[in-house]
Amino acid sequence: MAKKLKGDQVLTGQLLREGDVVFYTEDGNWSPDLQNAKIATTAEQIDELDVLIAKAEETNLVIDIYPIVVKRDDAGKLVPDLIREKMRTTGPSIVYA
């Protein structure tokens, strides 16, 4: 799956116990903040994502792990390419609760 996407990619998933959206970080942990995500830019790094997913699933901490394409906005912040992933990153766009 990872290889079909074009562009810089990060891994995302949801915490098994809580369900919260998280991103895979440089130090091999998971963060709720996309800005902390480890970015795969080269072909080798992108190929490695599948291995990382398999390893991460073994830890039984995060589920539904997959890569998403990210870009940098004018301020240099990471932003998901797809609106669905933007929504996952920022939470509902409405005032709720």
Add this chain to the structure above:
Amino acid sequence: MYVYDDFDEKFVRERAAQFRDQVERRLSGKLSEAHFRPLRLMNGVYLQLHAYMLRVAVPYGTLSSSQMRQLAMIATKYDKGYGHFTTRQNIQFNWPKLKDLPDILDDLADVGMHAIQTSGNCIRNVTSDQWAGVAADEATDPRPYAELMRQWSSLHPEFSYLPRKFKIAITGASSDRAAIAFHDIGLQVLKNDAGEIGFDVYVGGGLGRTPMVGKKIRDFISLDDLLPYLVAILRAYNLEGRRDNKYKARIKILVHETGVDEFKAKVEKIFDGLEKDKLTAPAGEIERIQGFFTLPDYQAAEANPETFTKARSENAAFDSWVKRNVAAHKQAGYAIANISLKPIAGIPGDATDEQMNLVADLAEKYSFGEIRVSHEQNLVLAHVKEEDLFELWQALVPAGLATANIGAITDMITCPGLDYCALATARSIPVAQKISEKFADQKRQEDIGDLKVKISGCINACGHHHAGHIGILGLNKKGEEYYQITLGGSGDESAAVGEIIGPGFSGDDVAGAIDTLVNRYVELRDEASETFLQVVKRVGLEPFKEALYADH
């Protein structure tokens, strides 16, 4: 209302205990996600965009005050202080944590509730008319038969792994408020001149990517034959429904591809071969169930009491609310009070814990402790004395629950859309909010009259857009949300699928487009009483197209 017997109670408790064990094994890693996923779905637990989501069954949309308070407690303790009432008359919690879900199921079991069969390819919650038992236009109360079907379909061994999910709706009224024509099976309960009960059976209705209006395949099947006939339909579907393609797996596709006559012949053949006496309810069971649905102990009450008419004449806001939200009741001096969960610019179907607690209290005070959920995502107090309506309304106003818009343009069915849903392609709620703001003026809403706008955030049509007088479907084109508009759909006894009017609109432009359509309707109507839908049927789409796309 129906109260669980020992069997139901034990069954729900056992299921909650089973799920606790499954969650423990999942968290410890003994169960993989692949193994656990179908187990959690069997208990109504989905993984949505931001969190887990729990869908709790509200059988045929009927709740007691104590059940509503428990839902409020769950919202407070385990969620973010609110719940979302759905088009299946259920409630969803958007933020539960997996580690808390076993406790939540125990708390639900304490009040006779659960989340069984709110997901998966099984028979889902049987839905019904939210005014069942009290509507002035009702032949007979459909709830005892809905309850019978609940019992029959719960963990039915033959029908637990159907090709796809299966939804049944039942009404006993001439006005269809349960959208029976858009269900896998729709049932209309009738009473003949001899006072006998019978059921007209519709099959193969549905929304989604292939919307279809259900076809009648049986007139007036007897009560004794109801369950055997349902078995025959489901067996035909279970055997021949497509399992090779998820998008063609619903019974509507089977009925369509087979042809109604041939499908009916298959059902009848299975039905003829059944040992019906073994499939029908045991003697006395219907009567036992009916015993739970006797009407409450109404007091003799004057119709249109002076206190009520005086309050109406002195308070325009109350009068507006009565006109839109209060419906005729079978019992003189009583009324059906509909509580809108569509405040202007609010989130359709959402209720906070405080609102749920208030409604529970008000139901206890004014409506025999019973609450209904409508498929249009509102609440109902079904047995309110007319002389209590003003007091009730005064209690609803400060809680934001007195919006006078039932059936009006701002009373929109709206799916959670891309703000919550993992399947959505576009947001629904912000579009509904913009439309709601645009039509906030009460006088304008009253002038427009009945107009059902329904919004879905993807082709799965959870927001019933096909059945909207104005339907809005959110899609994604080259990474941008855009919205297709349909006209002329209807979810009632005149069921019809809306037609696409033309090219779609951006999220910012939808409310303006609806405004244009409504203005054109006002110009076109012969008299104020001619509804939007009647005008669309009379003049067709062309005048509306011209209005919408004249400048394009």
